Amino acid sequence: MAAVPKATLYTFDGSVWASAPRLALVEKGYASTDLDLKIVDLLKGENFDPSFLRINSKGTVPALVVPLLETTSAEVDTKFRAITDTKLILEFLDKSRSQNTLAANADSAAAPAPILAPATIEGKALSDELIALVHEPSVDPNFLLLGIRSEAELQKAKQGLPGTFVANRHAALVAHQKALENSASTTAFDGSTNPKSSAVHENLKKWYADKISSQALLTGAYVGGDKDAVAQLVKLTNDAWQNVAKCIEKLETKLTGPYALGDQISLADLHIVPWLARIAAVAQGVKPASDPIASIDAVIAEYNVKVGQKAFSERPSFQAVYGSGLH
Template identity: 25%
Template structure:
């Protein structure tokens, strides 16, 4: 009997990108207990704790640890032949995380900032230096909810609006160019690029007002101000029937 430890996948329930390997595990037919999942609470900034930074210096999720090897990003965990689409989905200009930490997420931002300040106060010198690279951005976001001048807040709101306009443009004009007439990007069944796209569009749908799969078309069309492109609607309908989607989003979109 093998004594090798199971691979460990570090995730967080509400986070978008850990859904990529979680969907993949189901779609690729792995047993439910094939990978040990450990939760890292992003709302409490546990990803920036000294304990987690020792595991993964980028301090982002997901992280997969297999036989001592660490894969610290979604692209490392899943990487496919349709790399252009995967790279586009992870580009800052349509980042699905930025709208999530926009004007509606004050408690999330402030709690993370205070947690990292606490880590910094008690850390050793190496960790203090590392956290010092994270604090300016976290501090700026915190200030928007605590002390920022009205013009700075409005600037951030305008940035958030522009971001969603780029997301809308991607769905309407760019995404259909990547999609087939039916089925999935990778073929008759979903593959690597599809896992990334599923996670991205689920998060964008949630931000557009869809709490569940059934509400996605209505919410996206309200966000876009027009009907979904036919290819996008067909693609979403195909995912809604897949075991990976049903398992990961059984309790609602994330």
């Protein structure tokens, strides 16, 4: 018998947004056999490999590849689609666990899963607002991990994970770009010569060039030692922390209980918790000069995100994702 097609979640343990669906899998009661997990090592730049870009053209995790239900019978070839937006992935996981649509052999006798989507129009509006807050580009948790608040902080960052991440990412991009440039302009990266493949080849070349350009500031500061890049990165980082303080202040005014929407966990929590966990992991006592709240650390502790606190940090999902430390 042919293997029953299953969904595949592409993830990485240190990714802030890939942590959201990992929390959801536990909260919804998915079994380890319901879908496959594939690690994309961001520290090695595996997300820039052409094979992964065919799955997610953004080159980011999480990515959830799911079989189309109407093609899971033995009579037809299974077709798949990729979901690459974190919010849409969580919504899909929330619905699929209840509707048994994630895999063709989903156990219809499984215990009912909690519904994480808000049940009211008002609740959905608040949930969408909270999710949008932590996904604002101005408070990007990935930038905060790599940002520096001073030139002295850069020297420490270079020796740690941020320096490794920036250097490896740049090296991977350059390597893929050179591989494409060294191949014939009319020949695709996979060796074929048809016009469609040649177009893919050219699109990949542009993708790598654009990505390298978009990373120029970080590369200049960490790899090139560009003083102007360092100064600009310091300013942008301090501005970002100001935005974080304002964002947390907004969250404080809108959270209605121990969880985002009250007494029950919801989809909003699965976005807010990874964001706050990353903030807590890199804050190190950050207190911007015009911080509208007493302390970022204090707010995070109050929201029970730090390991050792109550509420969410005691949930099995939190322990599964953050038990070995915040990231």
